Every structure is written in C-alpha cells, then in structure tokens.
Amino acid sequence: MRILQPAEWTKPRGFSHGVEVEGPGRWIVLAGQTGGDEKGEYQSDMAAQVGTALRRIIKLLGEAGAGPEHIVRLTWYLTSRSEYEAAGAGIGAAWRETLGRNFPPSTLLYISGLVDERAKVEIEVTAFVPAA
Template sequence: MRVLQPAEWSKPRGFSHGVMVDAPGRWVVLAGQTGGDEKGDYAADLAAQVATALKRIMKLLAEANAGPEHIVRLTWYLTDRSEHEAAGAGIGAAWKETLGRNFPPSTLLYIGGLVDTQAKVEIEVTAFVPNG
C-alpha cells in the first residue's frame, strides 16, 4: 500500500488522506464493531468502549490472517462529540495498543444513536492483504 499524501498538504494526525493498493490479494470487510464485550456488556466510558471495539477488530482481522497494517479504511460512528473530545488520551492509548503506528484513512461521524443503546461507538473496517 502507498499512502497518498500531496506534498503541499499538511500531514494529518491520526489518519491518512488515502491509500493506493496495486497488488493481487484479498479484501477483508468487517461489520461495524461496537464496544460491547463477548457477553454484550458495555463499559460506561467511551475510551473503554473504543478499546474493546479495536480489540474485537484485531481478533476478526486475525481470523483472516491480517493485522492492523492491512487496514485501508476505518469509519467511526460516535454518539457524543463532547465525550469523544474528553476521551482523547484514552482513545489514543487504545489505538497505540491495538493499531500501533498504523494510520489508515478514516472517517468519523457523530450520530444520534446506535442500535444497541448502550453503545457509544461503532467502527467499520476494510482491509487488504496482498498475496505472498
């Protein structure tokens, strides 16, 4: 994958504007993952829910023999802007623990709510694993 970064644009923090994939391989598309654990229980705070959602994503990617370096797109759905802004350090720590220094293209949306009313975040993932 090649990160798309025009020289005259400032480098974004925490994501990439785009990536280009020009190789044979396989696509991995994950449904939106929320911050609920295996039993369907949710932590009260957003950072903990993000940590759980990212761990779920890593587990699903491992099922496809993929890792965070293969992610080509993230779409985040969050239910509360102020809670998201306040949880920045915790979300950053969760990111570092699971995705490391991988910053794929991302879109973040604030929405009125998710299907599970306890969920504060849902993250969709698209990944590409090159052959070989």
C-alpha cells in the first residue's frame, strides 16, 4: 500500500488523502460499527463511543487475519459536530490505542441521527490484506 501525498500539498493530520493498493490479496469490508458494546449498551460520551467502535473494528479485522495497518478507508458518521470537537483528546487516545500510527483515508460526515438513537458515531471500514 502506497500513501498518495503530493509533495506540494500540506500533509493532513490524522488521515491520508489516498492510498494505492496493487497486487493480489484479500479485500475486507465491514459494516458500520457503532459505539455500542457487546450487550448493546452505549456510554453517553462521544469519545467512549468512538473507542468502542474502533475496538469493534479491530476485533472484526482480527477475525479476518488483518489489523489496523490493512485499513485503506474509513467513513465516519457523527451526530454532533460540537461533541466530536469537544471529545478530541479522548478520540485521539482511542485512536492511538487501537489504530496506532495508521492514518488511512477518512471521510467524516455529520448527520441528524443513526438507527439507534443512543449512537453518536458509526464507522465503516474497507481493508486490504496483500497476499503473502
């Protein structure tokens, strides 16, 4: 996987503009993961929900023999700009705990709500595992 970063562009913080994937391998596509735990319970703050969603993503990738280094795209659906901005430090900590120093291309969208009204975030993932 090669990160696409034109030399004259400022390097983005926390994501990449694009990646190139070449060669044989396996694609992994995950449904959107919310911040609900295994029992369907949600914590009330955005950072905790992001942390739960990211841990769910890592668990699912592990089921396919993949890890955060294989993520080639994230799409975030968030219900509150102000809550997201206020939770920056907690979200950063959750990112470092789960995704480490991997910054795949990401798109963030603010929406009016998710199917479960308690959910504040849902994250979709596409990953690619090169053939050995």
